[in-house]
Amino acid sequence: MSHFSPHSAVAANADFDVQEIRKQFPVLHQQVNNRPLIYFDNAATSQKPAAVIEALHHYYTHDNANIHRGIHTLAERATAAFEATRLAVKELINAREVEEVIFTTGTTDSINLVTSSYGRSFIQQGDEVIISAMEHHSNIVPWQMLCEEKGAILRVIPVTEEGELQLEEYKKMLNERTKFVSIVYASNSLGTINPVEEMIDLAHEQGAVVLLDGAQATAHLDIDVQQLNCDFYAFSAHKMFGPTGVGVLYGKRRLLEKMPPYRGGGEMIKNVSFEKTTYNDIPYKFEAGTPNIGDTVAFLKAIEFIQQVGKKNIAVHEHQLLTYAHEALEKVPGLKIIGKAKKKVSVVSFIIEGVFHFDIGQMLDARGIAIRTGHHCTQPLMDIYQIEGTARASFSVYNTTAEIDSLVEGLQRIVKMMK
Amino acid sequence: MSGTINEIQDEIIEEFAILEGDAEMTNFYIIELGQKLPPLAEKHKVEENTIKGCQSKVWLITAPEGERMTFEADSNSAITKGLVSLLVRIFDHQKASDIVDADLYFIDKIGMNRFIGTQRSNGFAAMIKQIKLLALVYRDSKEIVKTNATDK
Numbered sequence: 001m002s003h004f005s006p007h008s009a010v011a012a013n014a015d016f017d018v019q020e021i022r023k024q025f026p027v028l029h030q031q032v033n034n035r036p037l038i039y040f041d042n043a044a045t046s047q048k049p050a051a052v053i054e055a056l057h058h059y060y061t062h063d064n065a066n067i068h069r070g071i072h073t074l075a076e077r078a079t080a081a082f083e084a085t086r087l088a089v090k091e092l093i094n095a096r097e098v099e100e101v102i103f104t105t106g107t108t109d110s111i112n113l114v115t116s117s118y119g120r121s122f123i124q125q126g127d128e129v130i131i132s133a134m135e136h137h138s139n140i141v142p143w144q145m146l147c148e149e150k151g152a153i154l155r156v157i158p159v160t161e162e163g164e165l166q167l168e169e170y171k172k173m174l175n176e177r178t179k180f181v182s183i184v185y186a187s188n189s190l191g192t193i194n195p196v197e198e199m200i201d202l203a204h205e206q207g208a209v210v211l212l213d214g215a216q217a218t219a220h221l222d223i224d225v226q227q228l229n230c231d232f233y234a235f236s237a238h239k240m241f242g243p244t245g246v247g248v249l250y251g252k253r254r255l256l257e258k259m260p261p262y263r264g265g266g267e268m269i270k271n272v273s274f275e276k277t278t279y280n281d282i283p284y285k286f287e288a289g290t291p292n293i294g295d296t297v298a299f300l301k302a303i304e305f306i307q308q309v310g311k312k313n314i315a316v317h318e319h320q321l322l323t324y325a326h327e328a329l330e331k332v333p334g335l336k337i338i339g340k341a342k343k344k345v346s347v348v349s350f351i352i353e354g355v356f357h358f359d360i361g362q363m364l365d366a367r368g369i370a371i372r373t374g375h376h377c378t379q380p381l382m383d384i385y386q387i388e389g390t391a392r393a394s395f396s397v398y399n400t401t402a403e404i405d406s407l408v409e410g411l412q413r414i415v416k417m418m419k
Numbered sequence: 420m421s422g423t424i425n426e427i428q429d430e431i432i433e434e435f436a437i438l439e440g441d442a443e444m445t446n447f448y449i450i451e452l453g454q455k456l457p458p459l460a461e462k463h464k465v466e467e468n469t470i471k472g473c474q475s476k477v478w479l480i481t482a483p484e485g486e487r488m489t490f491e492a493d494s495n496s497a498i499t500k501g502l503v504s505l506l507v508r509i510f511d512h513q514k515a516s517d518i519v520d521a522d523l524y525f526i527d528k529i530g531m532n533r534f535i536g537t538q539r540s541n542g543f544a545a546m547i548k549q550i551k552l553l554a555l556v557y558r559d560s561k562e563i564v565k566t567n568a569t570d571k
């Protein structure tokens with residue numbers, strides 16, 4: 001199994017102490033509207049441990065230089081630190097080779113790299129691309145743009161009322177014209193963990209290439225790209241305790257090598273002349289220009305944080321929060337949870353009858369509770385449920401059941417007020 | 420009519436002062452104000468009466484009353500309804516020319532933007548703009564009628 005089944009995740013490691021973990025996150029220790037901050041907007045971006053913040057400070061205080069080109073000491077240090085993160089990412093997702101890890105600015109950028117380079121070279125008129133109805137806009141729009149340009153056909157796997165993909169429909173869609181399948185591993189709106197291993201195998205049987213959008217999965221599930229056997233895997237550092245502005249595209253060497261670069265500039269070349277320019281090897285071929293060195297260097301500390309706490313501990317704790325939240329929220333009169341898949345990451349979307357989602361967010365903020373409201377960049381999904389948006393609470397390793405109690409109390413007050 | 424635009428603004432400032440800047444109490448108070456605003460008939464809740472630029476749906480209708488104008492409004496959001504109720508309270512039955520010239524100092528005085536955030540502040544600004552635009556069009560149409568009358 002590439003992720004921890006909620007049902008097998010019963011007991012947390014005795015070493016796990018949420019209060020100790022909270023101490024590592026400076027931002028949590030503040031008052032908002034005269035109440036202790038409760039941060040439940042982790043699916044949008046997670047908070048950062050002190051080690052990450054200090055690493056950023058340390059880099060600019062001691063090591064800042066441009067990488068890969070210098071021979072001086074600082075350039076050596078900066079390059080070594082940058083490449084150390086690449087190696088840590090390789091290990092985190094168990095890529096076969098470090099060259100298969102490309103740094104981007106985020107999930108969105110990673111997906112656009114694939115549609116612009118792989119897509120424009122290998123997808124032709126009449127080919128079919130499959131996505132799902134629960135994709136984030138960043139895994140819809142780049143494919144729409146590509147399909148429009150190429151005259152290819154975009155097909156969409158429908159979702160059930162519970163918020164699971166309709167696999168039978170997916171199977172029917174797959175055929176010899178299917179060239180690409182691009183699917184979210186864990187949904188940011190519903191929390192659903194999709195059965196991606198099975199879906200990847202089915203796509204491969206038709207010779208299609210598969211990208212997984214791992215934006216919501218990477219901080220919460222154990223990721224092994226070799227076992228998943230996905231061809232591409234995209235994610236963002238900022239959703240897994242790292243800085244903003246850094247993302248990763250993992251790709252199988254075989255595919256990356258045959259893909260043309262999609263942005264030209266420095267770093268990505270071997271030799272430039274006006275007659276002929278030869279491109280650098282992977283991963284540099286795709287990393288034109290000076291990358292976001294400082295944030296990438298600090299990202300290492302986020303990966304180390306995850307490894308220190310342990311993926312298993314994170315999964316167990318978050319699953320406890322999720323189960324607790326589901327039970328507690330259902331007691332709020334008029335509240336309906338949107339997304340009740342059997343396997344979920346710690347995301348709970350809900351609506352309350354007669355209360356506009358935005359009002360829920362504003363009134364909780366008055367009690368120091370940060371949630372997100374709206375369509376969560378998944379408008380087509382909202383259309384399916386015939387709602388404009390939801391309120392969404394998403395939990396991380398530093399959240400507690402006591403905080404969920406405060407959320408429920410806040411919601412109960414809102415419901416009473418609205419009567 | 421319960422006073423001039425500025426008299427009503429001053430009333431509102433006094434009411435909000437009692438809340439002492441508590442975010443939750445302020446929200447609840449705004450919602451209460453909205454609950455007192457009579458709902459708009461369903462037939463008015465149509466596209467042409469919506470105010471663009473708001474997160475939630477806001478419908479606003481106006482009718483002439485001599486030199487003055489009347490306003491009714493509604494929203495699918497309780498907080499937005501409370502916000503637009505403040506504007507209805509201030510502008511209902513006022514002269515079009517006074518609406519056009521009104522300086523809404525109560526917004527800064529009560530520290531509104533702090534309670535409602537940027538997105539909602541933008542929506543609130545859109546409501547005010549819409550009301551002033553309606554008043555401008557009405558005032559000018561009245562003036563044209565007046566000039567035509569003196570021509571004769």
Ligand SMILES: Cc1ncc(COP(=O)(O)O)c(C=O)c1O
Nearest residue numbers: 106107108136138188213215236
């Ligand atoms: C499932 C999913 N995919 C993609 C993205 C886009 O990530 P980023 O904005 O970091 O590029 C997000 C972020 O909200 C997401 O939740």
